[in-house]
Amino acid sequence: NEARGGILFVDEAYSLAVGGDGATSKDFGREAINELMTVMNDGDPVFIFAGYEVEMQAFVKSNQGLFRRIDVTYHFVDFSVPELATILRYEVKRGGFRIEEEVTDGQLVALLADNTTESMRAKMNGGLCRRLFRAARSQLDQSLSLSSSLDEMTTILHAHLEAAVSEVAGV
Structure with missing residues (x-):
């Protein structure tokens, strides 16, 4: 009610x-x-x-x-790899972090395409990006020292993303 x-x-x-x-x-x-x-x-x-x-x-x-x-049904197409890369950037920014400037959109797309399966992307869709961000943030945390600058504490490097996608994809 x-x-x-x-x-x-x-x-x-x-x-x-x-x-x-x-x-x-x-x-x-x-x-x-x-x-x-x-x-x-x-x-x-x-x-x-x-x-x-x-x-x-x-x-x-x-x-x-x-x-x-049930009168109406909608089917939403799974996100493409480039769309997932955009969502990942959004998740990182929304979380108060940034991806290092050297990481291009093409590199993000390649990282996702080469290290995740179509089945995984279909099942996880946008949730894949949230998990990747959490894993990348964890990788970042592990790489910090007491003398790290604020910029270092909020910048996710390509290496963090590579480790994160390996962790999430089980590679």
Whole structure:
């Protein structure tokens, strides 16, 4: 009822369709779907179910009533490698850091393209950039000394990015 008049966003909605073993455990996901469907009939609130495409298809098929209650679906294309490089720069800047000037956009694109798989990029999408930033920041932290300048403390080097992508990609 708290969402009345608004929007109810359910991320990774497909996880609701994954139930227990059917014999000994209670399937709260299916119960939740049934409860949501009773509210979905009147269109208030607006429901947004989000998740990976294949898993979401299984979610919609998990209950015949869902298909007829979901009027519109959108598929968002995965980010390209150059877009991920741009997002990585944004994450770094948003975090109060910068990437050393010598690191070009082309080098970032090559680093991502050469050290991550298409499958990894598709599964993680923009989240890959957040993880890379955290790992690069950790690499930066490990390289600092007590005498490091503020500029050194906030500048992520190419070497930090290389180590970060190796760590995140498991290379």
